[in-house]
Amino acid sequence: MNELTVFYDAHCPFCVRCRDWLASEPAHVPLRLIDADSAEAAGRCGSLRGLGAHLVVADERGRFWMGAAAFIVCLWALKRFRGWAFALTHPWLAGLAALAFETISAHRGSLSLLVAGKRCEGSCARPSTAYR
Amino acid sequence: MMSIPETPSLLPIVYGIYAIASLVLTIVLARILFRHGEVLLADVFDDRPELAKAVNQLLVVGFYLVNFGYALFMLRGGHAHDAVTAIEALASKLGTLLLSLAAMHFLNLFFFHRMRRKARLADMPPPVREHGYLEGQAA
Numbered sequence: 001m002n003e004l005t006v007f008y009d010a011h012c013p014f015c016v017r018c019r020d021w022l023a024s025e026p027a028h029v030p031l032r033l034i035d036a037d038s039a040e041a042a043g044r045c046g047s048l049r050g051l052g053a054h055l056v057v058a059d060e061r062g063r064f065w066m067g068a069a070a071f072i073v074c075l076w077a078l079k080r081f082r083g084w085a086f087a088l089t090h091p092w093l094a095g096l097a098a099l100a101f102e103t104i105s106a107h108r109g110s111l112s113l114l115v116a117g118k119r120c121e122g123s124c125a126r127p128s129t130a131y132r
Numbered sequence: 133m134m135s136i137p138e139t140p141s142l143l144p145i146v147y148g149i150y151a152i153a154s155l156v157l158t159i160v161l162a163r164i165l166f167r168h169g170e171v172l173l174a175d176v177f178d179d180r181p182e183l184a185k186a187v188n189q190l191l192v193v194g195f196y197l198v199n200f201g202y203a204l205f206m207l208r209g210g211h212a213h214d215a216v217t218a219i220e221a222l223a224s225k226l227g228t229l230l231l232s233l234a235a236m237h238f239l240n241l242f243f244f245h246r247m248r249r250k251a252r253l254a255d256m257p258p259p260v261r262e263h264g265y266l267e268g269q270a271a
Contacts, residue, residue: 046267047267048266048267061265062265064265065260065263066263069260069263082256086253086256086259089260
C-alpha cells in the first residue's frame with residue numbers, strides 16, 4: 001500500500017479537528033485527506049452509499065473501508081498508533097471499539113459544538129446508511 | 133558446670149560459598165543471555181546487525197552490573213553458629229539471588245518480545261478487511 005485517501009466530512013468542525021490531528025501525525029503510509037463532498041471524492045467513489053455520512057478510507061487500488069474499520073485503517077497508517085489498530089481489533093475489544101466509534105460518529109454534531117463551538121453545516125445529522 | 137565452648141562462626145565459609153556461587157551463576161547466565169539474546173536481537177534489527185550487537189553488549193553489561201551489585205548487597209547479616217544454620221543462611225541468600233535473577237530474566241525476555249513485536253508491526257497489513265472496491269477501480 002503506497003497511499004491512503006481519507007474522505008472526511010468537511011461540514012463537521014469535529015471531523016475537521018480530527019483531520020488536522022491525522023495530518024499532524026507521522027505516518028507509515030502517506031494520507032491524503034479529502035473533503036467527502038468534493039468533486040474529487042465524487043470522481044473516485046462514484047455513487048458509494050454512505051460517503052460523507054461515514055468515514056471512508058480508500059487505497060490506491062480502490063479497496064475501501066467504512067466507519068469503524070476506516071478509523072482502524074487510519075490508526076494503522078500512523079506510526080505512533082499502529083499498535084492500537086491491532087489492540088482495538090482484538091476479539092475482546094473489537095466490538096466495543098466499533099461501538100465507541102459509531103457512537104462518536106453519530107454524535108459528531110454535538111461534539112462539534114463541544115470542541116469547536118460551532119454546529120455542523122447541516123450534513124452531520126444525515127441519517128446513517130448501513131454499510132455492513 | 134561446664135560452660136559451652138565458644139564455637140567459631142561459620143559465616144565466613146557461608147559467605148565464601150555464596151560469593152563463588154553468585155559469581156559463577158552470574159557469569160554462566162550472562163553468557164547464555166549473550167549467546168541467545170543475539171539471535172533475538174538480530175531478528176529485531178535485521179537491517180542493522182551492528183546495532184543488534186551493540187544493544188546485546190549493553191544489555192549484558194547491565195545484567196552484570198545489576199547482578200554483582202545485588203549479590204554484594206545481599207552479603208550481610210545472617211547467623212551461622214552450626215552447620216544447620218550455615219546451610220539455612222546460604223540457602224536463603226542463594227534463593228533470594230536466584231529469584232531476583234529469574235525476575236530480571238523474564239523482564240528481559242518481555243522487553244525482547246516487545247521489541248520484536250514492534251519491529252514486526254512495521255510490515256503488517258491492516259487488521260480489518262476492506263468492505264469492497266470502489267467502482268471502476270477494482271484491481
